[in-house]
Amino acid sequence: MLAKPLLEVANLRASVDGKEILRGISLSVYPGEIHAVMGPNGSGKSTLAQVLAGHPAYQVTGGTATYEGEDLLSLEPEVRAQRGIFLAFQYPVEIPGVTNAYFLRAAYNEVRKARGEEEIDPLAFHELMEERLKLVDMDAAMLGRSVNAGFSGGEKKRNEILQMAVLEPRLAILDETDSGLDIDALRIVANGINRLKRPDNATVVVTHYQRLLNYIIPDVVHVLAHGRIVRSGTKDLALELEARGYDWLTDEKGLDGAEARAGVAGAA
Amino acid sequence: MSTAIETLVNREYQYGFVTDIEADTIPRGLNEDVVRVISAKKQEPAFLLNWRLKAYRRWLTMTEPHWANVTYPAIDYQNIIYYSAPKSAKPLASLDDVDPELRRTYERLGISLTEQKRIAGVAVDAIFDSVSVGTTMKAELAALGIIFCSFGEAVREHPELVEKYLGTVVPHSDNFFAALNAAVFSDGSFCYVPKGVKCPMELSTYFRINSADTGQFERTLLIADEGASVSYLEGCTAPRRDTNQLHAAVVELVALDHASIKYSTVQNWYAGDAEGRGGIYNFVTKRGKAAGAHSKISWTQVETGSAITWKYPSVILQGDHSTGEFYSVAVVNNRQQADTGTKMIHIGKNTKSTIISKGISAGQGNNSYRGKVKVLPRADNARNYTQCDSMLIGNRCGAHTFPYIEVENDSATLEHEASTSKIGEDQIFYCKQRGLKAEHAISLIVSGFCKEVFQNLPMEFALEAQQLLGITLEGSVG
Numbered sequence: 001m002l003a004k005p006l007l008e009v010a011n012l013r014a015s016v017d018g019k020e021i022l023r024g025i026s027l028s029v030y031p032g033e034i035h036a037v038m039g040p041n042g043s044g045k046s047t048l049a050q051v052l053a054g055h056p057a058y059q060v061t062g063g064t065a066t067y068e069g070e071d072l073l074s075l076e077p078e079v080r081a082q083r084g085i086f087l088a089f090q091y092p093v094e095i096p097g098v099t100n101a102y103f104l105r106a107a108y109n110e111v112r113k114a115r116g117e118e119e120i121d122p123l124a125f126h127e128l129m130e131e132r133l134k135l136v137d138m139d140a141a142m143l144g145r146s147v148n149a150g151f152s153g154g155e156k157k158r159n160e161i162l163q164m165a166v167l168e169p170r171l172a173i174l175d176e177t178d179s180g181l182d183i184d185a186l187r188i189v190a191n192g193i194n195r196l197k198r199p200d201n202a203t204v205v206v207t208h209y210q211r212l213l214n215y216i217i218p219d220v221v222h223v224l225a226h227g228r229i230v231r232s233g234t235k236d237l238a239l240e241l242e243a244r245g246y247d248w249l250t251d252e253k254g255l256d257g258a259e260a261r262a263g264v265a266g267a268a
Numbered sequence: 269m270s271t272a273i274e275t276l277v278n279r280e281y282q283y284g285f286v287t288d289i290e291a292d293t294i295p296r297g298l299n300e301d302v303v304r305v306i307s308a309k310k311q312e313p314a315f316l317l318n319w320r321l322k323a324y325r326r327w328l329t330m331t332e333p334h335w336a337n338v339t340y341p342a343i344d345y346q347n348i349i350y351y352s353a354p355k356s357a358k359p360l361a362s363l364d365d366v367d368p369e370l371r372r373t374y375e376r377l378g379i380s381l382t383e384q385k386r387i388a389g390v391a392v393d394a395i396f397d398s399v400s401v402g403t404t405m406k407a408e409l410a411a412l413g414i415i416f417c418s419f420g421e422a423v424r425e426h427p428e429l430v431e432k433y434l435g436t437v438v439p440h441s442d443n444f445f446a447a448l449n450a451a452v453f454s455d456g457s458f459c460y461v462p463k464g465v466k467c468p469m470e471l472s473t474y475f476r477i478n479s480a481d482t483g484q485f486e487r488t489l490l491i492a493d494e495g496a497s498v499s500y501l502e503g504c505t506a507p508r509r510d511t512n513q514l515h516a517a518v519v520e521l522v523a524l525d526h527a528s529i530k531y532s533t534v535q536n537w538y539a540g541d542a543e544g545r546g547g548i549y550n551f552v553t554k555r556g557k558a559a560g561a562h563s564k565i566s567w568t569q570v571e572t573g574s575a576i577t578w579k580y581p582s583v584i585l586q587g588d589h590s591t592g593e594f595y596s597v598a599v600v601n602n603r604q605q606a607d608t609g610t611k612m613i614h615i616g617k618n619t620k621s622t623i624i625s626k627g628i629s630a631g632q633g634n635n636s637y638r639g640k641v642k643v644l645p646r647a648d649n650a651r652n653y654t655q656c657d658s659m660l661i662g663n664r665c666g667a668h669t670f671p672y673i674e675v676e677n678d679s680a681t682l683e684h685e686a687s688t689s690k691i692g693e694d695q696i697f698y699c700k701q702r703g704l705k706a707e708h709a710i711s712l713i714v715s716g717f718c719k720e721v722f723q724n725l726p727m728e729f730a731l732e733a734q735q736l737l738g739i740t741l742e743g744s745v746g
Contacts, residue, residue, distance in 0.1 A: 053701050056693060081703040093698035097716025103702070106712065110703030146716065163702065 004069065006031050006171055006202050007052075012063035013227075014051045021047040023227035024063065027220075029171070032199045036213055036238060037206045039224030040246045045206045046090055048224070049175040052204075053087040054080050067171065081107075082114030084170030084201075088160040088177050095147040100159065101129065103147045104166050111167055132165040136192045153180040161192045168196070173204045178212035190215030210242040225250040293352040293482070298345055300324060303451050306351050310420050310454070315431055323440035323450030330444045336607035337636040337668055338576050340512070340549065348514060350452045352482040393418060393457045393473045405469065414498075415460040416471055419487055422458035429460055433491055437520040437557045437584070445516040445578075446553040449485045453518070456486035461496040461527075470726050472501045475517075483514040490520070492527035494560065499530040499726055512540075512575060517552045525560030525587065530568070532725050533581075534733050537573035542631075544603030547575025554581035555611075558590035558619075566593035567610065568724045570733040575604060580638065582611035585619035585647075592621040595721040597733070600633025600665070609639035609670075614650035614680070623654040626718050629665035636668040643680040650677065656686040659717050661710075689717075 005028040014022040021044045029035050039045050051058050052065060054077035065072040072080065095103065108128075109119040120128070133140060136158050148156050157177055164172055174193070178186055193203060193216055205216060213221075213235060221237040222229045223246070230249050231237065241249075294305055303324045307317040332343070392404045393416065409416050415426060423430050440450040457473040475486065492498055515537065523529050531554075540547025550573075556565035567581040583592030594610035612621035627635040635658065643650045658667035669686055691713055699709030715722065725733055 053697075055697055077697060077700040078703050078705055081701050087701050089698065089701075093695050095695065095699075095713055095716055097719035098712055103712070106704060106708070107702035110708075114703070167702070 003031055005029060005066075006068065007072070007204075008064075008066040009052075010064045010066075012048075012051070012065055013061045014047060014058045015061055016047070016058050020061065021058075021227050022051065025224075025227070025229060026063075027222060027229065027232070029202045029204060031170075031202055032197075033219045034197070034203045034205065034216060036216075036218035036221045036235075037204060037224060038208070038210075038221060038238065038241060040250065041208065043224040044227040045208075045224050046175055047227075049087060049090075049173045049204070049206050052080075052173055053077060053085060078110070079114075082111055084111075086164050086167055086169030086172045088157075088164060088172065088174040090176040090179065092148045092151075092156040092160055094149045094151075096149045098147050099144055100147055100162075101126075101143040104129070104143075104163060107163070108166055128166065132162060135165045135195055136162045137188045138162055154182065154185040157181055157189060158185065158192075161189050165192060165196055168201075170201045171204070172196075172201070173206065175206045176208065177205070178207055178209065186212065187215060210238045213238045223249050291352050293349055296347055296349050298348070298350055298452065302350055306452055306454060309351065309353075310423070312423055313427055315427075316423060316434075319435065319440060320451050323447045324452075326441045327444065327447035327451055330447055332444050336578050336638070337634065337670070338578065338605040338607050340576055340605075343514060343549070345448075348483045350483060350485070351454055353454070393471075408469075409467075409471075412465050412468070413462040414465060414467055415458065417458055419453075419456040419458045419489065422489070426458075426460070429491070430458070430489070433489055433520070433522055435520075437522060437555050438518050438553050443553060445551045446518050449487060449516050449518045449553070452483075453485045453487040456488045456517070457490075458488070459490045459498065459500065461492045461498045463493045464495040465493075466496070467498040470499050470501055472503070474503045483516065485515075486517050488517070488519040489522075490529060490531070491522045492524065492529050492563075494525045494527060496524075497528040497530075499532070501532045501534070501726060503534050503536070512547060512549055514549045514551065515574075517554075519552070519554040519581075521556030521565055523556065523558050523560060523563035523565050523590075526562045527560060528564040528566070529556060530566045530726075531556070531581070533567075533569040533571070534725075535569065535571045535573055535577070539573045539602065539604050540575040542602045544575065547604075548573065550574035550577045550579065552577075552579040554579060555584065556582070556592070557584045557586060558592060558616075559584075559586050560590070561587040561616070562589045563587045564591040564593075566591075566595070566724070568593075568595040568721060569597070569608075570721070570725070571596070571598040571606060571608060574606075577604075577606040577608050579608050580610055582613070583621065584613045584615065585621060585650075586615045587619075588616040589618045590616055591619070593724075594621075594623045594625070594639075595724045596624070597626045597628070597718045597721045598635055598637075599628045600630070600635045602631040602633060604631075604633045606634070607636040607638055609637045611640040611642070612652060614641075614643040614647040614652070617646070617648045618650075619647055620651045621653075623652070623656070624720050625654075625656045626721055627656075627658045627667055628661065628714060628717070629658070629667050630661035632664045634666040634668075636670060638670040638672075640672040640674070641682060642673075643675045643677050643682075645676045647677050648679050650680040652680075652682045654682070654684045655720075656684070657717065658686075658688045659714070660688065660690045 007029040010026050012022055012025040025048060037045050037048060047058060051060060060073055105125045112119060129143060138158055148159060151159060160177065177189060181189060190212060218235050221233050221235060223231040303320050307320055406416065438446050441447055459471055461467050490500060521529050521531060537548035537550055558565045565583045569581060571577050581594060585592050592612050598606045598608050600606050609625060610623055623639055625637045627637055629635040637656050639654065641652045656669050660667055667688060671684060673682060691710065695713055696706055696709045699712065722733060
């Protein structure tokens with residue numbers, strides 16, 4: 001018997017500055033699954049990630065998103081985070097003067113408080129960090145540095161995975177985490193993600209390229225085009241995309257009715 | 269726009285209460301007789317009265333400066349009360365004799381004047397309107413030869429020290445507000461640390477304005493003799509009133525050979541309401557003279573209050589190898605205006621100065637950094653490092669930087685760095701996505717921004733300053 005979905009998105013529509021980006025997305029993510037969301041630039045992949053995390057720049061104009069049986073869209077972003085939704089940012093934000101260690105402990109304690117647990121003391125937290133640092137092959141010196149300030153692109157991405165390793169989310173959404181990573185960093189990040197996989201959590205990997213999926217094997221692959229899922233399949237779909245590109249699917253989308261044609265016309 | 273920042277900046281001013289106490293107040297207005305009355309009330313020696321009169325006559329010839337980047341209606345100097353003291357404030361045999369109403373006032377402000385409950389490791393001089401109402405830890409300090417008392421007491425007990433140093437750093441004719449202060453100053457703190465003595469505790473003055481329509485003109489004089497060192501902190505609050513009040517203080521610091529003075533300020537005068545009604549005009553002259561070789565003067569200020577702030581804590585680097593430092597956080601919110609910075613005047617050889625300024629603007633606040641680095645012809649190998657950072661919260665506030673550099677010696681090395689950043693939606697969203705509330709996110713981002721300044725505050729006060737900042741900015745993110 002199938003468990004209840006952890007996340008169920010139905011016909012979700014969202015826009016930014018009055019421009020519709022998501023035009024009816026539906027997908028169900030079950031505990032223990034890894035989903036890959038793929039698609040060409042501008043297809044709405046990152047928007048989907050941001051909307052699920054609650055970024056205020058996006059207006060949800062229709063549809064629903066249910067997380068652990070609850071209306072996700074009515075929750076404040078920090079509450080979503082406290083309930084176990086983690087977004088690894090495509091462009092992690094710098095916070096000069098605030099150490100990684102301090103920031104992570106503050107975040108960790110918020111999650112604990114939300115679960116009704118005691119705050120962790122700095123010493124115990126330090127031990128936890130030592131252990132999690134190994135997951136992403138990062139040096140402890142990283143903890144004393146300001147959050148993402150002066151980090152290389154690769155360091156920022158690894159720092160996101162470190163945060164994920166510490167916060168142990170139920171639903172992790174990785175937004176283009178592979179972009180800008182060299183092959184070694186990619187392997188480290190992928191290893192971290194694989195080692196954090198548990199039967200009761202799930203991961204949504206948003207990516208443009210198939211190469212991350214050489215290391216992280218998705219259960220389901222979705223292809224987004226013009227704000228809609230135009231195809232879902234197994235990992236073989238990702239391989240097919242690698243071989244054939246996106247055009248055959250986005251063209252297919254062109255046959256999809258008046259709305260898609262209007263979208264194409266609007267873009268021209 | 270992010271409502272979170274907006275709500276965060278608009279918390280109530282918690283020190284806005286008024287103490288109901290009978291006061292000895294002289295009539296409004298200023299003339300030579302008023303100067304004489306103030307001097308007579310304080311039973312001052314002739315040299316001081318003469319100095320006041322000289323300052324007053326000079327003041328009459330001066331005009332109020334208007335070069336600062338602030339605007340306010342004209343001040344009517346004849347409508348200000350120049351002296352107000354709690355009636356009970358006569359010389360006290362012991363701190364336990366302090367009027368209970370005054371004691372309660374300071375307790376509400378977090379300052380205990382009761383000997384048993386005082387803050388460990390801190391000696392406090394409490395100034396209420398025009399006079400000092402009590403100084404703690406005097407006996408402990410006296411055992412080391414350290415004099416720490418109200419200015420009035422110093423005039424009575426150590427007139428030779430006062431006469432020797434008064435006006436040597438900020439002359440009676442220095443500027444409009446300093447001349448006014450010299451004419452009518454009523455009290456303040458005095459400290460002398462003798463040769464070779466390292467003061468073992470923080471010295472602190474707590475300024476409180478209570479009476480309405482009263483100007484506060486206090487004067488602080490701090491001398492560190494050869495090889496001495498001292499760390500000093502001042503705090504300031506005032507009741508919430510819908511009229512503006514003038515605070516024109518003067519602080520003079522003198523550091524002799526190998527002496528060091530660290531002077532920290534947490535300024536939280538009432539800032540006025542959201543529409544800009546009321547609040548303190550904080551027009552203050554602070555200057556230190558690093559007179560001796562290898563002497564050091566360090567200013568740290570956290571300026572969160574006042575409707576208008578006009579102050580430039582400066583250092584005259586006179587001794588060879590002397591050091592001057594200025595670490596500043598200035599926050600404006602609502603309609604607050606601040607024009608603040610420093611002057612570093614390099615005179616001696618191998619002198620070194622550091623300026624770290626952090627300006628935070630929120631609401632419709634206007635924040636200006638104004639600083640001058642001057643290297644005189646004989647100041648060989650002078651060095652200055654200036655870093656000037658501005659942070660904007662929202663899009664109705666302003667940040668301005670006015671750096672002035674005058675170098676008359678080719679061996680000088682000067683560095684100037686400046687940056688402007690904005691607390692953005694993305695930064696806040698990032699923190700929220702990690703489970704932090706907007707308030708927490710802003711205080712985190714702002715304290716990170718101010719870190720280099722906070723780490724220069726005495727430890728007990730770093731936390732207080734951080735919290736104060738959180739309160740000041742409450743409601744500024746929307």
